[in-house]
Amino acid sequence: MSEQVDGVRRFNRAVTQRLGVLQDRYLARDRPLGQARLLWEIGRSPGGVDVRDLRARMDLDSGYLSRLLRALESDGLVAVGTADGDGRLRTARVTPAGAAEYDELEARSEDAARALLDPLSDGQRERLVAAMAQVERLLLASLVRVDESRPDTPAAIFAAREYYAELAERFPDGFDPGIGGAVADPSITPPAGLLLVARLREETVGCGALTFQDGGFAEVKRVWVAPTARGxxxxxxxxxxxxxxxxxxxxxxxxxxxxxxxxxAIALYRALGYREVERYNENPYAQHWFAKDL
Structure with a gap:
């Protein structure tokens, strides 16, 4: 692990230096990277963006986000106001000056990306872009949190509904969560069982459950991953x-x-060492049964 940590730190140093994020004036403009990135996030939504969505999208502390917004407001680049008269909801929009600065940042970002690629051969460019895509996927994976949750929480209810909706779409005869493979919430509530919910930033992107049974068995239920988080x-x-x-x-x-x-799912279970066994329940939607000794 220590060598891997050293590799991550070495990569971070190389990337931050090569992309120029160590400078106070990002892309040779009069503002640091944090302000420039926030302006870009606001500018790409001409109709405005909810400040709460900004905080979730950028994974920023609310206090730090407020300071960045104040700095952009004082420069006349962003206007923050209430949404549709609801004082609880704040929306950030770029001003005409902010829209012009957004366009300038877009152009300079494009030039910076081309400058990174220009010295490389075609093959090197392809390898670099492919490696960047892989790093991006792995960084997203590292942001996912998997925690135990009660089945009656909003995130758990959302995951169950999405899971059942996908089954209904994929099964030729649909899916009724009230019968067959559905497992009642008490069965996945401690001590009878447990439920895991996965979140990427503020988005619920997966779930999985256990229900404990007699004889040293437990059954895996509700394993689902959102389409946006697959891969x-x-x-x-x-x-x-x-x-x-x-x-x-x-x-x-x-x-x-x-x-x-x-x-x-079947390919995943087999890859994880689950072996196909005889039917052990009466689930009308089940066509394959698997087991794995722990």
């Missing part, structure tokens, strides 16, 4: 978290069932 390895992470918690609870064998339409 980040989140399904594997949720399964690993569930297996770890099952092991800590003294579970010896995990079981799960699934439908033939969920080909990605």
């Amino acid at each position: 980040l390895g989140l399904g594997r992470r949720i399964m690993a978290e569930l297996e770890g918690r099952a092991t800590a609870a003294g579970v010896r064998t995990l079981r799960l069932d699934t439908n033939s339409e969920l080909t990605e």
